[in-house]
Amino acid sequence: MQNSSFNFKKTAFAVFALGCLSFTTAVAQDVPKPPKMEPAMTEFWEPEVKAITPVTGTTAPSDAIVLFDGKNLDQWVSVNDPAKPAGWTVNKGVFTVKKGTGNIQTKQAFQDYQLHIEWQIPEKINGKGQGRGNSGLFLASTGRGDDGYELQILDSYNNRTYANGQAASIYKQTPPLVNATRKPGEWNVYDIVFTAPRFKENGTLFSPARVTVMHNGIIVQNNTELKGPTVYIGLPQYKVHGKAPIKLQDHGDPSEPISYRNIWIREL
Template sequence: MYKKTLTTAAAVVFSAALFAQTKPEETEVWEPVPTVVTPGKVNTDAPSDAIILFNGKSLDQWVSVKDPAQPATWKVSGNAFTVDKTGGNIQTKRSFTNYQLHIEWQVPKNITGTGQGRGNSGLFLASTGPGDDGYELQILDNYNNKTYVNGQAGSIYKQTAPLVNANKKPGEWQTYDVIWTAPHFNADGSLLSPARVTVFFNGILVQNNTELHGPTKYIGKASYEKAHGACPIKLQAHGDKSEPLSFRNIWIREL
């Protein structure tokens, strides 16, 4: 009898709670009002609140990784710029934490080589040091080029293979649209929450809120070994002998 009475009382309280809200307005939220952002004419164009990292004219938003006091020396021509393998990697002047990034890249039509030696570069989503330290989204020609799946275009290099192969033919412009959530660390330097990334490759989802195990390592498994804050974004001048890639239309929105 006691149990039945208690159950009945609970049901009465629950019903009262449901009927306490009698107007649809009681669940409407009016503030804070979202900021107005004007989209570009097409989805690849920068919206009104974006920071333009390459406007087709100069690399004034980029510097040398070897010496951040020196400007980037990659060649700008025809609203794009081309990797200079002798000049080394380049990175943004600014550092970022969480962001939305758009970048377009092109493998030369006359590309040669095979495997990892065919149009290799990398987009380091957060560059944590002067070497190749950072979190790499692989750039490579995999239209008709076999390699290990966690090293093909759209992969988080040596960590997570892309969901699908979305490569276009060499000579065609390709796009990455990236949502980057930076890792967070405790006061003692231990990991609080890992980095996560979502990537659309030519408009196709290839990384879906993927958790990263740490910065990229060429040998061994990735791990978080040191704490860091906001970081620049880096583009890689890979040392393979194939023809160099080009980039254009790069913009970012801080989140």
Template sequence: MHKHISLLKPFFLLSGLAFFTGAYAQNQQAQVPEPMPMKSQMTEYYEPVPKVVTPGAVPSNWVVPPPSDAMVLFDGKDLSKWKGKDGEAKWTVSDGVFTVVKGTGDIETKETFEDYQLHIEFKIPVDIQGEGQYRGNSGIFMQGIYEVQLLDSYNNRTYVNGQAGSIYKQSPPLVNAMRKPGEWNVYDIIYTAPRFKEDGSLHSPARITVIQNGIVIQNNFTLTGNTPNVGLPKYTKHGKGPIKLQDHNDPSKPISFRNIWIRNL
């Protein structure tokens, strides 16, 4: 009998050790904390502040006419090249410009694009109120996904990777080239779309150059993914996409646009 028990001792010891080891491992796994939920502020930063560069003076009615091979997306007459969330673009057209109508949603081109040169002019209202991100906020989304920020950044402090001319939450502008409210600003954007492999993985990232009022503010920047307000950039396979303009729906007065044209590259 004693011999039989002595043979069983190692078995019970090993079984007990395995039990306690497994229980300890499970307990350790249970104690691993969940990652903190992402918040918008986690991807914002305020320094260094891009220096201010004053654009050269131009007449207020001066516009860059489209070249012969350009597609005109807004000619001052109507929004027939654009659509809204319910089909029709509901922003207002008057005196050769169109203006955001708060609460009606974003608008986007009916046509889709890949690589292009985009020309767009926008104006912050002369009597704009508010501060930070709540002062003339809108955005231009390449392929409906990658945002170049629109904002009143004339004497208006905010996080630098969210000021006018930033690739939103990724790259601040090289300099602050904003004209004051009531004056027209010009963006000329050269955009190369990302390419994807058949399995959905990234082959080559998107690149973008932005010239504001004749001043380079993004120089062939390589995007690390999309431009979310909350969370980190990532790429998801897609094809051609529209030019989208944002209805930010903040309490400040809405901004206006004119003279929009595009050239496929």
């Protein structure tokens, strides 16, 4: 009886397996074969990429917002009193820090952007370390004074200071990969891509700010993660903010004045 039962089970299983195989074969025969891939299958034409006029010399791209065109500071205001115009000096196509007038910032607020800015340390300059042509570019101004994310501006040509405080550093956070500073009297160029931080509804950080910086055509910050707004003493901590102005610093050093020209921005 045991052998008969065993043989019956084997026969039933074989019939079942054969049925499944036949069903699978029939289903496989009914499934259409995918079409042969052609180049056009991975090409899309819409939306069409917008055409712009590229950078030519000192001319900004056609989709840029010009923040300084060499004529006036109409796009800037005083940080101490945003109802008042920026008090720095405009002369011969450049503007210069006017010591004691305070920081200035853009009238418009920005989030993610590409920024071009040129700056010059005076040819005849005294001082050393941090006291030699000190200013700062705040990528997002999160309050009065020196609140925000500072990209350092300083004469770092044969001028030693702490690495995370020299030109093109994220001040007190990240040194530049190399020192590409030109000597005093020559113009330095920053080309910057800034991605603002994002925050959750409860105010906690969702994603940190990041920045890529080219200094005189050389990458010196490569998608660098910012640890928070700049602080002179202590460790940075993020605080919730949205779009923010861009700020330039009146550092108050006797080694100023520092000059700027050809500033434009593209929102991303």
